[in-house]
Each structure stands twice: as structure tokens, then as C-alpha cells.
Amino acid sequence: MSDLFKNYIGGKWVESVSGQTFDRKNPATGELVATYTKSNPADVDAAVSAAKEAFKSWRLYPAPKRGEILYKVANLLVERKEEFAREMTEEMGKVISEARGDVQEAIDMTFYMAGEGRRMYGQTTPSELQNKFNMSVRKPLGVAGIITPWNFPMAIPSWKIMPAIISGNTVVFKPASFTPRTAIRFVQDSEEAGLPAGVVNLVMGGGADVGNAIVEHPDVPLISFTGSNDTGIDVATRGARLNKRISLELGGKNAVIVMDDANLDLATDGILWSAFGTSGQRCTAASRVVAHTSVQKELVDRLVARADTMRMGDGLDESVDIGPVVSANQLKSINDYIAIGRNEGARVAVGGGIASDGNLGRGHFHQPTIFDDVKAGMRVAQEEIFGPVTSVIPVESLDEAIDVVNGVKYGLSASIFTADVNRAFRAMQDIFTGILYVNAGTTGAEIHLPFGGTKGTGNGHREAGTVAMDFFTEWQSIYVDYSGKLQRAQIDNQE
Ligand code: NAD
Numbered sequence: 001m002s003d004l005f006k007n008y009i010g011g012k013w014v015e016s017v018s019g020q021t022f023d024r025k026n027p028a029t030g031e032l033v034a035t036y037t038k039s040n041p042a043d044v045d046a047a048v049s050a051a052k053e054a055f056k057s058w059r060l061y062p063a064p065k066r067g068e069i070l071y072k073v074a075n076l077l078v079e080r081k082e083e084f085a086r087e088m089t090e091e092m093g094k095v096i097s098e099a100r101g102d103v104q105e106a107i108d109m110t111f112y113m114a115g116e117g118r119r120m121y122g123q124t125t126p127s128e129l130q131n132k133f134n135m136s137v138r139k140p141l142g143v144a145g146i147i148t149p150w151n152f153p154m155a156i157p158s159w160k161i162m163p164a165i166i167s168g169n170t171v172v173f174k175p176a177s178f179t180p181r182t183a184i185r186f187v188q189d190s191e192e193a194g195l196p197a198g199v200v201n202l203v204m205g206g207g208a209d210v211g212n213a214i215v216e217h218p219d220v221p222l223i224s225f226t227g228s229n230d231t232g233i234d235v236a237t238r239g240a241r242l243n244k245r246i247s248l249e250l251g252g253k254n255a256v257i258v259m260d261d262a263n264l265d266l267a268t269d270g271i272l273w274s275a276f277g278t279s280g281q282r283c284t285a286a287s288r289v290v291a292h293t294s295v296q297k298e299l300v301d302r303l304v305a306r307a308d309t310m311r312m313g314d315g316l317d318e319s320v321d322i323g324p325v326v327s328a329n330q331l332k333s334i335n336d337y338i339a340i341g342r343n344e345g346a347r348v349a350v351g352g353g354i355a356s357d358g359n360l361g362r363g364h365f366h367q368p369t370i371f372d373d374v375k376a377g378m379r380v381a382q383e384e385i386f387g388p389v390t391s392v393i394p395v396e397s398l399d400e401a402i403d404v405v406n407g408v409k410y411g412l413s414a415s416i417f418t419a420d421v422n423r424a425f426r427a428m429q430d431i432f433t434g435i436l437y438v439n440a441g442t443t444g445a446e447i448h449l450p451f452g453g454t455k456g457t458g459n460g461h462r463e464a465g466t467v468a469m470d471f472f473t474e475w476q477s478i479y480v481d482y483s484g485k486l487q488r489a490q491i492d493n494q495e
Contacts (some may be wrong), residue, residue, distance in 0.1 A: 005036045005180065008187050010050030011197020011494040016205070017042045024178060024360045027324040027362040028314040029095040033145050034091075034491040039205035039212035044172065047201035048219050051143040051170040057141050059168040061196075066166050067117025069488050074110035074195035080189070086316060087235055088182050092150050092322040093363075094278045095315035099112065105155035106186065106401040108447045109464070113162035116469065120167065131483035138473035140168030140307065141245065145223040147207075147235070150326055151281045151404060153179035154186055158312055159451070161186075161200060165467040171200045172220065174211055176227075178326055180204045207231060215239055224463075224471065225249070226283075229384075229456060236459060247461035247471050251384040252412030253363025254330065254442040255288035255405045257427065258293055259398065262417035266439060268302045270417065271390070274441030275309065276368045279325045280334075280388040283457075284413040284435065286442040288374075288381055289392045296394050303392075304350040304473060312355050314363075325361040325387055331364040336388030341380040346371040376404045382411070398423055402430045411454030413442040434462070 004021060006013040019163055020038040025031060052239050058066075077084070086101035094102070107452050122137040144164040148156045157173060162294060175183035187202045203210050215235050225235050226249040239246040256274065258267045274286035314325035325331050331354060338352050351369030366387055374381050374391040381391045394400045405414050415437035416427040424438045434453040445451050450462035461471050481487065 001035075005034055005184055005204070007037055007039055008184075008199065008202040009043070009047045009049070009201070010053075011191070013213065013289055016040060017409060020043070022177065022205075023181065024091060024405045025088050026363070027326055029359075030362045033281065034181050037118070039203045040209050040301035043203050043205070044210055044213035044217060047141055047172045047203045048215060048217050049203050049213075050198040051172050052219050054196060055140070055142055056084060058165070058170055058196060058199050061168070062121055063117040063166065064116075064167070066168070067114040069194050070110050070114035070117065070162060070166060074114060074196070075108050075191050076189040076193055077107045077218070078108060080185070081107070081135055084182065084185050087185065088153055088179070089315040089323070091178050092326055093180050093315055095320055095323045096318060098278055099315070102152050102155045103109055105447060106154070106158035109155070109158040110162050112447055113166045116163070116466070117166050119466075120259070120469065127479070129481070129483070129487045131481065132487070133480040133482070134478070136475050136477045138167060138469060139476050140472070141221045142169060143220045143476055144169045144171050144173055144472065145217070145229065146173040147211050147214065147222040147223065147225045148173075148175050148183075149227045149370055150178035150427055151278060152174035153284070156226050157183060157186055159463045160226075164224070164343050165195075165199055165468055167472045169222075169472055170198060173200060173202050174214055175202070175204065176205055177204070182299050184232070193220065212238075213233070215244075216242065218242070221245060222472070223247070232332075245471070246319060246459065248459045249283070250457050251410055252283045252453060252457055253288060253382065253384055253388075253408040253410045254284055254413040254433070255290050255415075256286045256290060257290045257401045257405060257414070257416040257418075258295060259401070259416065259418040259420070259423060259475045260292040260301055261419045262295065263419065263439070264295065264299060265303060267299065267417040268306060270415065270439075270441035272306055272310075274415075274443045276307070276388045277388040279322055279444060280390075281325060281330070281442055284443045284445070285386075287385055288404075288405050289390055291392055291397055292401070293394045296392065300370065300392055303370055307350045307370060310368050312365050312367070315404045316360075322368060322388060324365050327363070328364055328484065331366055334366050334389060337380055337383075337385045337387070337389060339369050341374070344375075344378040344380065346374045346378060346380055349392070351388070352475070362459070368370075376407055382408055398426060402427065403433050405433075409456040409480050412457040413437070415440055415442050434458070
């Protein structure tokens, strides 16, 4: 058996009180990656206690000094980027170039939030009275519960943990059970960089045991959650009863519009990368292509020709284009959608099956799949499949294209390929997604802009950029009266 990886609570690596463990296997090969301690609510209790204790001093630690620790974390990530990327590929399957990108996002976010330690701007305003000074300052809330999915195992935790701690909160972090090792590496780097004990605590285990216990813990006032809609709504519902602050980043059904004046070389590249990158398991994946009928055939022919030659295999092999999907269940769920699409009358233009030739049979591989002649209301055009599957929906005009893009319950990302600046601006104005690209695919967000979705994708919060601080801080408005007397307006103002 490989070494047992443990929880990190109050600055110590400790086994769960349950004494149980769980394994993670490489989704490309079926080989054991690592064994982890399997936690229960008692471990969450211990982690919350440690975080609550650490909050007393961490909130008073000068923010620029917190930033200096974050700079050290980022530098360690830079040094170990290749090692962490390789481990990530073994753990969840994305191809090595994308795993490097995932670690790079964590590096970028950590540097960015380190700098926030010297900003964290509030406001000063004039006062209605003489000899009075008004300002507002950001304050941390306490212990932040951080619950993350497996598809961006280092980037997403960094989007949450770094803004949480730079603003003075402490953290109890539960990574997805498919990707604890990457989470451990991130926490080990934080420890090595000198983050005080208890500021970040890691508890590994399942959603039912560990996730629930974090959400319902009375000493955790805020929860930052990224994952599926069903789980997210459940987390928000239970959290709301306890009057918690909850941030949700959920699913997507993102679309690429290809107009009749589009550069088809560019559009083909953009679609393939956004639809099949990370085997389609990105929240921003392009799972719909809304194509003008005058270019539909040409576009589909190009996509099919390219998809047909994409190499599937172990993502550690640099020549592989598409790695495995994360698990056997995920593979089945993706493949079930192929039957659903066929039954609805969509035409499989390429792919459409599980790939099991030779070594692929050891892992969970699905062929890159394109449905053509899809109607906007079909389930494959409405529901998040979370696999290497995209649906081409023909339209006659920009107005119709925009209606199709907006006609789903999600609102994360969209893009338009066009050479006409007027059409590009119409798309910017009329598409209601949190992220919009012009002449690029639906993926590739940069960490200094807000990230998140509208409608069913979230609940209005945004990650990344300076707005990330809004979720992790409270405003305190402060009035300083240096007149030495009770001034008249204080009597008149009733608030
Ligand atoms: P998931 O909902 O199954 O799990 C997410 C996390 O929640 C995991 O850590 C899981 O253990 C935990 N969890 C499960 N049940 C819980 C419970 N009852 N209480 C508390 N926590 C619980 O999602 P997943 O399969 O890991 O991730 C895929 C989903 O995430 C997709 O829908 C994808 O679109 C979405 N996602 C969204 C974004 C975004 O920013 N919008 C980014 C990445 C992924």
C-alpha cells in the first residue's frame, strides 16, 4: 500500500478519528495513485476549532505580511509546477499541458491575492458634520468552509483559499475525493511558506460526511462551493436555514456562435479546444455550437476531420490530445447522453462511443463526439453532459443565435466568431452569461477579471479579480467624531 495521506488540522498532519481510508486510482490506467484518511464530522469539528482559534490572531496579522507568506507559497508552486502537474494528470486524467495550466492559474491567483494584501481598499467619504471623519473598511468573517470539485484540483481551491486568507479569514478545506493529493500539495506548500498553524485546515472525505458537516457547523459563517447544481442547491438550502453566506459556482451549457462571416480556421480551433479540452469536463466547456446554416456543413466537416484524428490516451504522454474522464460513473453518464441524443433525433457526426481499444480499456475513455442537426430544446442541447460531447445547432440569423445561447437554464460562458464588429457588440449586449469571448472559444479565463455565471450557474457572487474580496469580507462603516460634543445631526438622524 502507498503511504497514507492525512488531514492537516491545527498545523499537524493527522489521521481521521474514523481510522478508515479511501483510495484513488489513475483514471487512465486503473493503477493506485494514493490512499487517504477518510474523515467524518468529528474531524470537521477539530478542524473548525483549530480554524476558530487561529482566527483570533490571523485577523490581526497585518495584511501586507499575510501577502508576503502568499508570495512564498506562489514561488514554491512555481518551483514545483512540473511535479504537481504530473501528479494532477495521474490523479484526474487531464493532459499534462492542461495540468500545467491548472497549476499556473493557482500561481497567478496566489501572486494576485498576495498583492491584494497591500490594497484591500475601503472608502473615505465626506461627513455631513464638521470635525467628523467617515470611512468604511473590510473585515474578515471568521472560518470559511471551502468545498471544491475535481476538475480544476489546484486552480479552484486557490481561487477560494487565497482571497479568504488574505482578508484575514481562516479556512476549513474539503477537496473532491477524486483529487485530494493535489489539495495536499497546495496545503504543504502553504505550511512550508510559513502560514501559521490553523489558518488553513484540510479535511478529506466524502460530501455526505465531511461536506455536510462543514455546511452545518455553527462556527462556519461562510461557505464557498463549486460543483454540480444538485449539490450546490442542497448546500445553499441548508446553509440558508442557518443564515450563512454561501457562494455557488455550478454547471454550464456554454455555446459558441459561428456566424456566416467567421474565420472558420479560427472557429474550428476554438471549438475543438473548448469542447474537448479536459475531456469536456470544464464548467466553461463548449457543449453547444450555434452555427449559421450557410457555414454549418463546412464547419462540421472540419470539426469531424480534426476530431477523428485526436489521440486519446494517458495524459502524461505529450502527444495525447484527450485524456480519460474522471471515473467509471462519469463515463457511463456521458455515454448515456449519446443514446439520449440519438433517440431525440440528433445525428452523431463523429465519435459516439466508449473507447476501449488496447490500453484505453484500462481507463475511462470516451471518443470526442459531435452531434449535428440538433434542435435547441433537445436534452443534449440543454443539460450539462460534462464530457467530450458537443452539439451543433443550426440557426438562420444572429437574433436566432442569441436566443439559442440564452435559452438554457445556465449562464456561465459564451463566444461568438464573426468578422463584423456590429455583430460582436450585439452579442456583448444581448447575451446574458457571466463570461463572453469574441473570436475565441468559451474557455480560458484570466484570474484578474470576475469569474462566475448568471442564472442557474450561480447565486450572484463572483470569484477572482478584486470582486472576490466582496464575498470574503464584511463592510464596517466607521464614524469618528472629533468635535468633542454631541452634534445636532446625530440627534436628527434616526438610523
Ligand atoms: P459535486 O457537486 O459532485 O461535488 C463538488 C464538491 O461537493 C465535492 O467536494 C463533493 O465531495 C462535495 N459534496 C458532495 N455532496 C455534498 C454535500 N451534501 N454537502 C457538501 N458538500 C458536498 O461536483 P463535481 O462532480 O465534483 O464537479 C463537477 C461540477 O462542478 C460540474 O457541474 C461543473 O460544471 C461544476 N463546476 C463549476 C465551476 C464554476 O466555476 N461554475 C467550475 C468547475 C466545476
